[in-house]
Amino acid sequence: MDSNQAGKQHSLMGSEAASERTLYPYVTGSSVVALKFKDGILMAADMGGSYGSTLRYKSVERLKPAGKHSLLGASGEISDFQEILRYLDELILYDNMWDDGNSLGPKEVHNYLTRVMYNRRNKFDPLWNSLVLGGVKNGQKYLGMVSMIGVNFEDNHVTTGFGNHLARPILRDEWHENLSYEDGVKLLEKCMRVLLYRDRSAINKLQIAKITEEGVTISPPYALKTFWGFSAFENPTVGAEGSW
Amino acid sequence: MFRNQYDTDVTTWSPAGRLFQVEYAMEAVKQGSAAIGLRSKTHVVLACVNKANSELSSHQKKIFKVDDHIGVAIAGLTADGRVLSRYMRSECINHSFTYESPLPVGRLVVQLADKAQVCTQRSWKRPFGVGLLVGGLDESGAHLYYNCPSGNYFEYQAFAIGSRSQAAKTYLERRFENFVDSSWDDLIKDALIATRETLQGEKLRSSICTVAVMGVGEPFHILDQETVQQLIDKFELVVEDEGPAAEPDAAAAEEGAEEGDAAEQGGDADQGAAPDQGVAPMEI
Numbered sequence: 001m002d003s004n005q006a007g008k009q010h011s012l013m014g015s016e017a018a019s020e021r022t023l024y025p026y027v028t029g030s031s032v033v034a035l036k037f038k039d040g041i042l043m044a045a046d047m048g049g050s051y052g053s054t055l056r057y058k059s060v061e062r063l064k065p066a067g068k069h070s071l072l073g074a075s076g077e078i079s080d081f082q083e084i085l086r087y088l089d090e091l092i093l094y095d096n097m098w099d100d101g102n103s104l105g106p107k108e109v110h111n112y113l114t115r116v117m118y119n120r121r122n123k124f125d126p127l128w129n130s131l132v133l134g135g136v137k138n139g140q141k142y143l144g145m146v147s148m149i150g151v152n153f154e155d156n157h158v159t160t161g162f163g164n165h166l167a168r169p170i171l172r173d174e175w176h177e178n179l180s181y182e183d184g185v186k187l188l189e190k191c192m193r194v195l196l197y198r199d200r201s202a203i204n205k206l207q208i209a210k211i212t213e214e215g216v217t218i219s220p221p222y223a224l225k226t227f228w229g230f231s232a233f234e235n236p237t238v239g240a241e242g243s244w
Numbered sequence: 245m246f247r248n249q250y251d252t253d254v255t256t257w258s259p260a261g262r263l264f265q266v267e268y269a270m271e272a273v274k275q276g277s278a279a280i281g282l283r284s285k286t287h288v289v290l291a292c293v294n295k296a297n298s299e300l301s302s303h304q305k306k307i308f309k310v311d312d313h314i315g316v317a318i319a320g321l322t323a324d325g326r327v328l329s330r331y332m333r334s335e336c337i338n339h340s341f342t343y344e345s346p347l348p349v350g351r352l353v354v355q356l357a358d359k360a361q362v363c364t365q366r367s368w369k370r371p372f373g374v375g376l377l378v379g380g381l382d383e384s385g386a387h388l389y390y391n392c393p394s395g396n397y398f399e400y401q402a403f404a405i406g407s408r409s410q411a412a413k414t415y416l417e418r419r420f421e422n423f424v425d426s427s428w429d430d431l432i433k434d435a436l437i438a439t440r441e442t443l444q445g446e447k448l449r450s451s452i453c454t455v456a457v458m459g460v461g462e463p464f465h466i467l468d469q470e471t472v473q474q475l476i477d478k479f480e481l482v483v484e485d486e487g488p489a490a491e492p493d494a495a496a497a498e499e500g501a502e503e504g505d506a507a508e509q510g511g512d513a514d515q516g517a518a519p520d521q522g523v524a525p526m527e528i
Contacts, residue, residue, distance in 0.1 A: 102350065
């Protein structure tokens with residue numbers, strides 16, 4: 001009887017102890033690059049959803065508006081990004097339901113996301129994303145980032161994933177205060193082009209989003225012009241026939 | 245109000261559609277010592293009368309800082325007021341932690357009102373016996389709200405609650421149209437004069453009142469006694485029966501201001517203030 005009970009308890013405790021936590025991501029998005037310009041924030045991300053090393057989904061929108069004043073871009077697990085969009089949807093809904101003159105600005109949304117990400121990390125069940133949150137409210141521009149472990153900061157230009165290695169050096173050199181819209185887009189495209197060449201999970205189909213005091217516009221998908229006509233690429237196997 | 249057969253429970257309606265327990269709770273507010281609030285476009289001033297039970301005891305704290313940008317003055321059951329202040333502080337700090345941004349006072353006030361409403365609809369609870377004058381800032385500027393035990397809340401340009409508050413309200417009603425553009429000094433002066441109206445002829449001294457200010461670029465703080473006394477001296481008239489021994493700092497004011505002049509100094513030619521001083525303020 002006792003051993004039976006003990007056995008029962010043991011198995012009960014066993015099933016309780018079996019933890020469920022995020023172990024690895026499945027469908028992932030690549031880098032997001034964003035910068036502040038004269039009138040607001042510009043953000044760019046390609047439309048790829050990779051399934052491991054396969055570029056499986058090619059129309060994933062990784063830039064989404066959040067309320068009147070904010071724009072959210074994400075890299076990492078796409079399903080977690082969709083979950084975050086649902087959280088934000090509810091947050092903005094409740095904010096609107098107050099129906100008073102107050103509204104959540106980008107700073108508030110950024111901090112809310114930081115809390116969410118950090119709390120999940122503490123439970124060993126992270127939302128496997130790096131988020132970029134940008135927006136403008138009452139003339140104040142705001143651009144910040146949150147990682148999957150809850151590290152957050154604001155800056156004049158932020159990137160996620162490979163962008164940190166490939167795009168940031170470009171931005172450090174070429175970003176300046178009061179970029180015009182055209183210059184901002186050119187700078188973003190320069191970063192995205194480098195990522196396209198060098199990041200194997202990038203695809204040549206991207207969107208650029210802009211947020212200003214007036215609101216959010218997300219461009220339709222388009223492709224960057226690339227150049228592969230380097231002499232080094234011609235006859236690549238000369239000198240070692242049979243190799244690639 | 246008289247006792248009747250519908251006033252035992254808060255969950256019992258009277259045939260006339262009244263909840264007597266809630267109304268009795270509002271009576272408790274009227275019995276507390278006065279609290280006054282007024283606001284301009286950018287600042288809110290809260291003032292209250294601090295009456296100690298006896299000479300031996302200290303007076304009760306009636307003005308609480310809720311956050312840098314929100315303060316509350318209470319009248320009624322101070323114990324209930326303390327509990328609600330703690331709730332308000334908790335809400336503010338939770339909001340600041342999650343959003344790194346101050347909780348808009350308009351939202352705090354709604355939460356407070358909803359909390360009070362719960363107590364009007366549970367048989368095992370009683371309504372809070374405290375009225376709260378909540379002053380604070382949000383995106384649209386400075387606001388002053390009055391939260392009632394009934395769960396109602398109202399926004400005001402200026403208001404007074406507690407005993408003999410009607411006298412203060414009468415003064416404020418005459419002057420409120422100017423408050424929107426008042427300077428810091430004028431706003432506090434008006435608060436002090438309104439406070440004095442509730443004192444029924446007793447001399448206004450900084451030891452029996454508390455004044456707190458908050459505004460755009462100015463976090464909530466309670467003014468210290470010296471500052472308050474200086475502000476009082478600027479307009480106060482010494483009443484003849486109060487000997488100089490009672491008020492050492494009044495001596496400085498003794499020579500200067502005639503009350504009528506003081507009122508005119510402030511820029512209003514209103515003669516109303518002078519006759520009120522001699523007559524006991526109305527009590528309703």
